Amino acid sequence: MSPAPRRDGPRDLSPQSESGVPGFQPASVHRGEPFSKTPPARRTGASLLPGPATPDPSARVPLEGFPLHPRVVEILRETGIRELYPPQAEALAPVLAGKSLLLACPTSSGKSLVAYMALVHAALEGRRGVYIVPLRALASEKYQDLEPFRRLGLKIGLTMGERDLSSEELEGIDILVSTSEKVDSLLRHRNPWMDRVGVVVADEVHLLRDPGRGPTLEVSLTRLRRRQRGLQVVALSATVGNSQDLARWLSAVHVASAFRPVPLHPGVFREGVLSFLDGSEKPQPSRGTAVEQLVHGALDEGGQALVFVNSRRSTVSVASALSRGVGARLSEGSRAALQEVLSDLDRVGEEETESVRQLRSLVPHGVAFHNASLTNPERAVVERAFREGKLRCLVATTTLAMGLNLPARRVIVRDTTRYDEALGSPVALPAMEVQQMLGRAGRPRYDPYGEAVLIARDLSEEEELRERYLTAPPENVESRLASVAVLRTHVLALVASGEVRSWEELEDFLRSTYYGQEESIEALGAHLRAARAFLETNGLLRGGEPLRATDFGHLTSDLYLDPVSAVLLRRALSRASPSTPPIAYLATLASTPDLAPLYLRAGEEADMTARYAGLAPALLLKPEEDELLPDFDSFLGTLKTASLLEAWLDDRRTLVEITGTFHIGAGDLRTRVERAEWLLSAMAELARRERRGVARALDLLSLRVRYGIREELSELVLLRGIGRVRSRLLYDAGWRDVATLAKADLPAVSGVLGSPALAEGVLDQARSYHHPSRAVRLPPADRGEA
DNA sequence: GACATGACTATCTAGACAGCATGTC
DNA sequence: CTAGATAGTCATGTC
Known part of the structure; x- marks a missing residue:
């Protein structure tokens, strides 16, 4: 949906050319013995404590020492990378030798470069590679970082969300x-491309604990890994308590380091004084709240400040409390630059949002x-x-802490x-989460150091914060496989895609998971039986062996x-008819675990109870009749979600009004x-097999939800560049369908849409438009647009 | 009289990943 | 069962 944010690219990984870099810990390298019987060490990862300050100029390792293709070295040079940080160097050698690696070190210590080298090196040898990331924004970032290597003749691909590759x-x-x-x-679709993958990068692998x-x-x-013996896995992790365990699971060389390109000064702020862990202290400007003092202090020293709070409301209120003091510290030049930001904000979406108003x-x-x-473009x-x-x-x-790396001189975790x-x-x-935030302190190339600050009210809290977050190592990574919901999904997928054909093979599979390494899979027994019972009872799996999915199971x-x-969805479909109103479908979607319910505020409970009373006869699923549905109270939350979607379907309601109401x-x-x-659309797909009469209604509803429109706009919206707002403009100007629009003249359309270029494009489309024989089918070109 | 300040109280609480398969009026 | 920030309300204080 959003354009990929511009990033600095791999240059961020280069060692700082100016100031010496004090305070890194030598990487500890441990050859993880595959399948060793030694008990794993517990929580031995580094804390935020900086290592011994031993500035060592020889610490940076020239690229020449590695068996990299000369043209790879050349490309790295062009992006400003001539040398490697110690942990990069430690990690690169085994990676280039084709070994698996687990690299655990702080954000922005250059983990990605190691991953890029692994992928490029393998690709030049004819081995395909996958770079797995947890967020779409990160996928775009990595894709752009890999861009320069196209010049080696390598083809780089990106797939995420609706973005499919044929x-x-x-x-x-x-x-x-x-x-x-x-x-x-x-993998579920048994895509043959996956068969020839030789190297896999798993970014942020500590998210295994999510x-x-x-x-x-x-x-x-x-x-x-089961598919290919000898698959090279390069796993990148934040600093965690037990990265050795992860390394052991992956039969990987274990490299852990507390190295940071910019030294980190962790500290706690209490009663006007910022005390760093190394014993030094910094008084702060004395006016205002703790956050204001710390932010103004950072600005007075010429740095930027990043504040983390735990509610959305606080982000707005704290920002607004800070605005006067920060504004007073701006130079003329920066005021001008901020005007550009304002105009960027105005271009961010066709419809104004509350957030943009506040940001302005x-x-x-x-x-x-x-x-x-x-919204993503606003972010x-x-x-x-x-x-x-x-x-x-x-x-x-x-x-911000989960996504892109956006460092600042001083990070304040309020x-x-x-x-x-x-x-x-x-x-x-x-601790892992707090350290992830604190670790954003210090901008490579801009800041000589980073300051990571917690706020304490009194001495005992200060000690507690130090102990829990600054001096203690972060938590261990533990598997989350032991849950009925998880096993329901993955057992079905494993069976449907033919990965396992018997109970025994399933157990064998589970034994080779991370869970299987850490725990006895006997402990999964009860969860597994419940998951299997659900899948069989509801007709997703056939009973008995060999394990086989039904058609419904495959489709799911x-x-x-x-x-x-x-x-x-299937239950609801069995009760649907051509006269089923949209709200009944929307309520069905909202009550599935695939759509998160909205939080019900005080006072809304009464509204939703009343709404339920009115709607009950039309609903396809009712909480009192269906054991899979949430209980009545939670169901009211799902009804709120359904009402929201219903409001969205009325394009005459503005975004600000809808979001304000809800x-x-x-x-x-x-x-x-x-x-x-x-x-x-999934429901429509089910309907095509089981309930043909309503499939078309569902297709139409899907289109309407996608654009947030009344039915009357459903044709205009098929034109590229025309969505909720513009289709309404065209419709109200009298062009109610594409055929009519095709006969309009350019100046008139341009006047309504406010852009000659857009009008021309739209008219071109309208004139060459072929009416689909079916009611609503999205043209393929219109799909997959990010 | 306009507004600043303070006490008291009701209300609310982070985030974000995923798409089959072409056989019909 | 456990908290704490924020926004809103109302009373009081100040020029």
Whole structure:
């Protein structure tokens, strides 16, 4: 959806040419013995404590010492890389020898370069490679970083989200950059390209511990490794407690290091004084809150500041509290630069959003906020402005810590707790997460050092923060495979794609997962039986052996649906008729686990209960009748989601009005809409097999959800460049279908759309438009547009 | 009289990945 | 069962 944000490229990986780089720890290299019986060491990873300050000029290793292709060295030189950091050098040697590697070190210490070299080196030897990343934004970034290597004749591919590569396109690809779910999908579809992969890079592999998405990566890596003995795996991890365990699982050389290209000064702020771990202290400007003092202090020293808070509301309020002081510290030149940011913001979307309104009042002061209520293009504008130094201060939620590396001289983590809904109270953040945020301190090439600051109210809190987050190593990475929901999905996928054909093969597979290394798979027994019972009872798997998926099971796995979602969609379809109203379908989607429900605010419960009473007769699924549905209270939240989507279908309602009514951000609406559109097309696909009469209605609804339009606009919207806003303009100007529009003259259309170039393009399309014989079918060209 | 300040209270709480298969009016 | 920030409301204080 969003254009890939511009990045600095691999140059960031180059050692700083100016100042000496003090304070790195020599990399500890450990040849991980495959399948060794020695018990794994627990939580031995480095903390944020800087290593002994031993500036060693010989630490940087010239590229010439490595068996790299001369033209690779040449390309690296052109991007500014002549030498390697110590951990890069430690890691590169085994990688170029074809060995697997687990590299655990801090953000921005140059892990990616090692991965790029592994992929390029292998590709030049004729071995295909995949670069697996957890986020779309990272996929775009890596893809762009690999761009220069095309000159070696290598074909680089990118696949994520709706962005598919045809099998012909894929065939010529040497290096594929992909999100982990997309890799999983390629494996499920038994894509033949995957058969000849010789090297796999797993970025941010510590995300294996994420309960939602970790298992997908774990299963994919297991599948790839089982498929090919001797597959080279290059796993990149943040600093974690037990990276040796991961290395052992992957039979990989283990390289761990606390090295950072820019030294990090961790510290705690209390009562006006910033005390660093090394014992030094820095008084801060005395006015305002702790965050204000710290931000103003950083700015006065010429750095940028990044503040992490634990709620979206706080990102806005803290940014606004900071705006006066930060604005007062701006130079004339930077004021002018901020005007450019303002105009970037105006170009970010056809429809105004609440976030843009708020940003407009903050940006002139050199401050902005960043959270998931922003749309992707909005985030990209903010990120770029901060990276270019135009914004002096950014207040963000974890969006920023998870995604692109956006470093700043001083990082301030204001909140170290997060509200846990299940618990009903705040819980302390894991050290890994806090260190991930703190680790963003220090911009390579711009900052001589980085300052990572926590805030304490009193002495005891200060000690607690130091102990928990600064001096202790981060948590261990543990597998999250042991869950019925996870096994339901992956057992189905493994069976449907033919990876396992018997109970025994499944157990064998599970034994070769990371879970299987760390735990006895006997412990999975109860989960497995429950998962299997669900899949068999609901007609996704046939009973008995050999294990086989039904047609429905195959379709579910291929569509990448959660099995529970698939069952719910099918149940709903069996009760649907041509007169089923859209809200009934929308409520069905919203009650599947594939669409996250909205939070129900105080007072909305009554509204939704009333809405439920009115809608109940029309609903396809009712919570009191369906054991797979959430309980009644949660169902009201899903009804709110359905109501949101219904509001979106009325293009006469503005974005600001809709998001205001439902108390959400435009970014939240976007993600719901994307998911809903996809679920609807999956439902239409099911309908084509089981309920033909409603398939067409679902296709239409899917199109309407995609664009957020009333039915009357569903034809105009098929023209490229025409969406929710413009189709309404055209329609209200009297061009209600493509045929009528084709007869319009350019100046008139241009006047309505406000752009001659756009009008011309649209008229060209309209004049060559062929009416589809079917009601609604998206032209292939219109799909897959990012 | 306009507005600043403070006390008290009700309300709310991070993030983001994934698409089959062409056989019909 | 456990918290804490924020926004809104209302009262009081200040020029």
